[in-house]
Amino acid sequence: MASSSVPSVDRATAEQLEAFVCATQQSMSDVASARSPEGVLSAVLDACCQWLGHLHVCFFLLDAQDDSLFGRMIVPQHTLDAVCKAIVDAMLSADDLANQQTNRPALAPTSVMDGTTCAIVCRIEAIDNLVARVFFERRPRVSSRFHDLFRPQVQAELADAVQAELGIRSVVLLPMCGKERCVGVFVVASDRSCPLTEQDLLALQVFAAGAAIGVEDARLRQELHDLEKQVSFLLKATIDAQEEERERICLDIHDGVAQTLTAAFHYLQTLDGWPELPDSLRTNVGKAGMLMRHAIREAREILASLRPAALDTLGLVATLRYEVDGLKAQMGWQVQFDADPVRFPKAVETALYRIVHEALTNVTKHARAASVVVRVTQEPEQIVVEVQDDGVGFDPHALDGEMQRNGLGLLSMRKRAELLQGRFRLTSSPRAGTRVRVEVPLSARERRDPAPPNSPQQATAN
Numbered sequence: 001m002a003s004s005s006v007p008s009v010d011r012a013t014a015e016q017l018e019a020f021v022c023a024t025q026q027s028m029s030d031v032a033s034a035r036s037p038e039g040v041l042s043a044v045l046d047a048c049c050q051w052l053g054h055l056h057v058c059f060f061l062l063d064a065q066d067d068s069l070f071g072r073m074i075v076p077q078h079t080l081d082a083v084c085k086a087i088v089d090a091m092l093s094a095d096d097l098a099n100q101q102t103n104r105p106a107l108a109p110t111s112v113m114d115g116t117t118c119a120i121v122c123r124i125e126a127i128d129n130l131v132a133r134v135f136f137e138r139r140p141r142v143s144s145r146f147h148d149l150f151r152p153q154v155q156a157e158l159a160d161a162v163q164a165e166l167g168i169r170s171v172v173l174l175p176m177c178g179k180e181r182c183v184g185v186f187v188v189a190s191d192r193s194c195p196l197t198e199q200d201l202l203a204l205q206v207f208a209a210g211a212a213i214g215v216e217d218a219r220l221r222q223e224l225h226d227l228e229k230q231v232s233f234l235l236k237a238t239i240d241a242q243e244e245e246r247e248r249i250c251l252d253i254h255d256g257v258a259q260t261l262t263a264a265f266h267y268l269q270t271l272d273g274w275p276e277l278p279d280s281l282r283t284n285v286g287k288a289g290m291l292m293r294h295a296i297r298e299a300r301e302i303l304a305s306l307r308p309a310a311l312d313t314l315g316l317v318a319t320l321r322y323e324v325d326g327l328k329a330q331m332g333w334q335v336q337f338d339a340d341p342v343r344f345p346k347a348v349e350t351a352l353y354r355i356v357h358e359a360l361t362n363v364t365k366h367a368r369a370a371s372v373v374v375r376v377t378q379e380p381e382q383i384v385v386e387v388q389d390d391g392v393g394f395d396p397h398a399l400d401g402e403m404q405r406n407g408l409g410l411l412s413m414r415k416r417a418e419l420l421q422g423r424f425r426l427t428s429s430p431r432a433g434t435r436v437r438v439e440v441p442l443s444a445r446e447r448r449d450p451a452p453p454n455s456p457q458q459a460t461a462n
Contacts, residue, residue, distance in 0.1 A: 036222065037061055037183075040214035041074040042117040044207055048188075049076055055196075056082065056166065056189040059176070059211065060122065060131055069124040069132055071184065080118050086165035087158070125152060134173040134185050140205070141173045149173075149187065167191040174204055176212035183215045236419050243350055246306045253306075258299045265292040308353075316349040317341065317376055320356055324374055327360060333369065339376035344383060348440060351416045352376075352385050355424075358409050359387035359436045367391025367434060382422075383442055388435040393428045413438075 041059040048057045056079045062071035126132040130148035134141050143149075146168050147159035166189070174186040186208040190196045196204075268289040272282060303309070310319040317339040328335040343349070356374065363369055369391035377384045410426065413436065417424035422440035 035218065037215040037218045038072065038074055038119055040218050041184075041211055044211045044214070045074060045076055045117055048204075048207055049078075055191070056168070058187050060124070060135075060185040060187065061215065062124070062131075062135055062182075062184045064126075064135070067126045069122075069126065069135060071122060073120040073122045075118055075120065077116050077118055080120075082166055083162060086162040089165050123153075128152065130173060131185050131187070134175050135182050138175045138177050138182050140175065140201075143171045143173070144169070146171060146189070170196070172196060172201065172204065174208040176208050176215065178212045178216040180216075183212050186211060232419060235415055239351075239416070239419070243307070250303050250306050250309075253299060253303055258296065258303070261292060261296045261299060265289060265296060268292060311349060311353055312346075315343045316353055319353060320374060320376065323357065323360070324372075327364065327372075331364060334371040336371070336373045338374070340378045342378045342383075344442070348383070348420060348442070351420055352383070352438065352440070355413045355416055355436070355438055356385060356387055358413050362409060363387070363389045363391065363434075366394075369433070378442075381441060383440050385438045385440075386435060388433065390433045393430050393432045393434050395430060396426065396428055 038061065041061060045057060045059065056076075058073055058075040058079060060069075060071060060073050062069040124132050126136070129151055130141055130143055145159070146163035146166075147154065147156045149171065150159055168189045168191055170190055172188045172190070174188075175182050176184040176186055186204065188196065188204055268285055271277065272285045272289060277285070308319050308323075310322060320339065321337055324335050324337050327333060344352075360372070360374075363372055367389045369389035371390050373386070373388040375384070375386040377386075414424040417438045417440065420440045422438055425437040425439075426434070427437070428434035
């Protein structure tokens with residue numbers, strides 16, 4: 001049987017391959033945790049520097065606008081230091097060294113990203129510039145002139161002097177092509193002592209492709225984060241407007257319809273007490289009084305459903321106690337209500353009331369429960385609200401479908417908690433009841449004084 005031979009790999013090549021694999025693995029790990037495109041490129045630069053050693057590398061993160069490219073040059077600190085030192089060593093005039101700091105010329109607005117990488121704002125003319133050509137053509141280029149990267153903004157004499165000081169032999173430019181567009185250019189400058197091989201160029205293309213994917217991914221995650229913030233902002237604005245409208249409607253009903261109904265009821269009572277009123281009319285007046293009393297009761301129920309007056313005057317705990325007592329009488333539940341005597345900011349109390357009200361509504365409609373527990377507890381750093389029942393429960397895995405079919409009550413509770421930077425937890429299983437738990441963080445500034453001394457510190461209804 002013929003045996004196949006495996007090509008031998010020399011020690012230097014094996015070590016280089018191992019270094020490349022390690023650098024790639026580290027780059028992938030760092031890119032996955034990066035939160036911005038600049039962070040992605042910084043991670044890839046660190047890996048490249050680890051693999052390439054003393055070679056100079058940088059990324060141009062670019063966007064096209066008309067005939068120019070705008071963006072940032074992401075460059076290692078040691079490369080920037082070397083370039084600035086080369087400029088100084090080229091013995092430029094004092095005017096050329098204006099705005100310098102600690103003998104470093106201010107090439108452009110610069111920000112230090114992580115101590116090892118800097119970001120420099122840049123603008124590149126599309127005409128006669130190699131970076132722009134690589135960006136638009138999406139093809140790699142190799143140049144022997146450092147000046148090709150910065151023309152026409154930088155004078156040829158200055159670029160040539162820097163190239164000579166750094167000993168740059170050639171510059172490789174690789175496009176960073178994502179799925180839909182080019183996001184930048186990867187630049188590697190090799191010196192006379194360490195020329196790049198064909199294998200090096202292939203490896204650099206891997207880094208360029210990984211950087212492009214990482215940048216696109218970071219941008220998508222940033223866009224998603226921005227959209228989530230926008231949705232939260234719009235949701236908060238909607239909820240705030242809804243609460244303001246509820247208050248306005250409550251005030252209009254209280255000062256308008258409710259007062260009119262009450263006055264009409266008193267007139268009917270006065271008329272009913274008139275001795276000369278015929279019996280036939282007295283019967284109708286009595287019926288009208290009953291209808292008026294019913295209308296007044298309905299108006300008060302509408303006011304309570306829109307926004308309980310006690311929520312503004314007595315606070316969250318008193319309002320919930322009143323509502324729980326009413327449900328106990330209506331549903332025949334065995335109720336346990338435990339609450340710390342505290343007040344919280346209006347927005348917090350309103351949101352927590354709506355959450356508990358929705359949870360109790362769900363218990364009323366779906367749980368078929370015999371007992372319900374409601375707790376409001378202030379812990380050192382947060383307020384915790386819980387609603388628990390011993391009803392039929394449900395399968396949490398079917399929660400998303402249930403939300404779509406039966407309304408947005410559960411989603412509303414979750415979003416209200418999230419708008420307060422809180423956490424919403426729903427625990428349930430068939431025939432084992434349901435528990436809703438909301439945790440809302442409170443800063444020391446947000447904590448208010450306890451309820452008045454005559455308020456019960458804890459109420460338990462059995």
